[in-house]
Amino acid sequence: MVASSSLDPLRNPDVQDPVLWSDEDGRYLEMRVDADPLDPTEIAVTRRIPLDSLKAEEWAELKCQYDQLNLKSYTEQGIAQGLEKIKDRRIQRMFLALFTFLNPRQVGIVLFLYREAAHQGTGPEVYFRSNDLLASLGYSRTRDGGFPSKLRSQLNRDLVALHRTELVFARSLKRGNKVGADVVVKSILRIKRYQIDNVPRDFDLMKAADYTYELADAYTVNLEFFEGPGRTGDYVLFADSIGIKQSLGNGTKSDYRLKLIVYLASRMKWDALRDGQYLVVSRHYLLKNLDLLGSNSTRNTDIFWRTVDQLKTGGYLLDAKELPGKKNVSIEFQINPLKLRNHEQDMPLTTPLTDEEGQPID
Numbered sequence: 001m002v003a004s005s006s007l008d009p010l011r012n013p014d015v016q017d018p019v020l021w022s023d024e025d026g027r028y029l030e031m032r033v034d035a036d037p038l039d040p041t042e043i044a045v046t047r048r049i050p051l052d053s054l055k056a057e058e059w060a061e062l063k064c065q066y067d068q069l070n071l072k073s074y075t076e077q078g079i080a081q082g083l084e085k086i087k088d089r090r091i092q093r094m095f096l097a098l099f100t101f102l103n104p105r106q107v108g109i110v111l112f113l114y115r116e117a118a119h120q121g122t123g124p125e126v127y128f129r130s131n132d133l134l135a136s137l138g139y140s141r142t143r144d145g146g147f148p149s150k151l152r153s154q155l156n157r158d159l160v161a162l163h164r165t166e167l168v169f170a171r172s173l174k175r176g177n178k179v180g181a182d183v184v185v186k187s188i189l190r191i192k193r194y195q196i197d198n199v200p201r202d203f204d205l206m207k208a209a210d211y212t213y214e215l216a217d218a219y220t221v222n223l224e225f226f227e228g229p230g231r232t233g234d235y236v237l238f239a240d241s242i243g244i245k246q247s248l249g250n251g252t253k254s255d256y257r258l259k260l261i262v263y264l265a266s267r268m269k270w271d272a273l274r275d276g277q278y279l280v281v282s283r284h285y286l287l288k289n290l291d292l293l294g295s296n297s298t299r300n301t302d303i304f305w306r307t308v309d310q311l312k313t314g315g316y317l318l319d320a321k322e323l324p325g326k327k328n329v330s331i332e333f334q335i336n337p338l339k340l341r342n343h344e345q346d347m348p349l350t351t352p353l354t355d356e357e358g359q360p361i362d
Contacts, residue, residue, distance in 0.1 A: 011293040018098060020066045027051040027059065029066075030168075031098055039285060046168040047101050049094060053206075058090075065091050090210035097161040102188070104255040105137070106158050107262055108244035110188060112136050115240065117223060124226035125192070129218050130155060138245030152215035153208070159219065160209035162188040186224045193220040236265040239339040243314065256290055256307040261316055263289045264333060265340055276337060277318070283329045315339050 016032040030048030054062065065086050074082035079099050086092040102110075112133055116126045134147045134155060141147060166185050173182040194216035196203050208214040244258070263286070264279065273279055283304075287293070290307070292300035311317040319334040 011291075012288065014288075017071060018066075018069075018095070020063060022051075022059075027054065029062070029094065029098060036285065036288075039282070042285075043169055047098065048166050048168060049098060049164060050166065061088060062091055062094075065095075069095075093157060093210055097157070097165060101161060101165050104258045105154075105246055106162060107258055108137055108246060109133065109155075109158055109162070111238065111242060111244050113189065113221065113223060114226075115238075115242075117226065118240070124223040125220060126223060127218065127220045130215050131217075136244060149213050153213035156205070156215045157209045159189075159191060159221070160205065163191045163221075188225065189221045189223050191219060191221050194218065236268050237341045238265070242339075256303060257310045257314075259290055260286075260307050260311060261340075264316075264335065268335070268340065273335060277334050279333045279335055280323065280330050281333070283322070283331055286331060 012033075014034045014036060016034065018029060018031045020029050022028070028048045028050055030046055032046045033044065035042045035044040051059065051062070065088070070082070080096065083092050083096055086095070113126050113128070116128055117124065120126060130152070131147065134151060135141070139147055139151050146152075164187065166187055168183065168185050170181040170183050173180040191205065194203075194205060195218040197217040203214055203216060205216065238261075242261070264281075267279060267281055271279060271281075287300055287304060290304065292303060294300060308317065308320045312320070315336055316339045317333055318336050321332055323330045323332050
């Protein structure tokens, strides 16, 4: 289960201000993303970072920095630039991880890991080499065959953010005539082991994520939302060749493409496809979940339809068109089932999608 998060969440009306709190059970920095009351397919999710490992002076410094947060100015100048004013690198990276959790690069990492899980056939436990993941994300190698330290450092920070940021959400629980709530707390993944090729190289997983620019050479992780081949939950199968390469520099076209693919997949988990292919979604929800929240509606519309064209070119969509309504405009998508397929079509999770002749889909 993957849902893409906003790169600029403070503009999203569903995102609440971050909260720093403690009680007898622990300390947390958390942010709540409310469900849209008009859309029953969306659920409220709280993402939080446990802080029990902080020393007393670190907790006091975090509270001081929290009290000085100027979220309005961050919205105007950008989160990354606003957080640069925080001198303590650990606190700065902690806030940044919470604000930008499940950004397109992290979504690409998660898709890579689930693809590896399908290939390795070891259930939710996945082993991977760091350089293989960086190569799959489309980054260029240096002359010595490795990757720049900045990219290596970012990968470890992303993995640690996925490891220690907890997601808290409620599922309905029926007991007789009563309807209660089953509260679930999960991380996207849990890092179980990591390897260093050159011993006695000093490497600490959390210290590297908070302070330094290091990366382990290999990791073993456990995917906490992995459903397995038993088909007991709601999931969507992606074609084995789904593109996860990141756009370089400041370009965002690839980000919108990946976010739209993931959002459509999340809707397919809840909405029954008409004739196995057609999905209708309010344009309002689409623009909101693609972070197209600015006041320039013409620009937002142009970016959206350009992104749709990219998905059509990539074969994920066969068609898309507007369906005017009395109150809101909706978009009807014709999904290509050879690229995106939900669990109800009874295909084993660990089997890559193939064409009619049994060949893997490119």
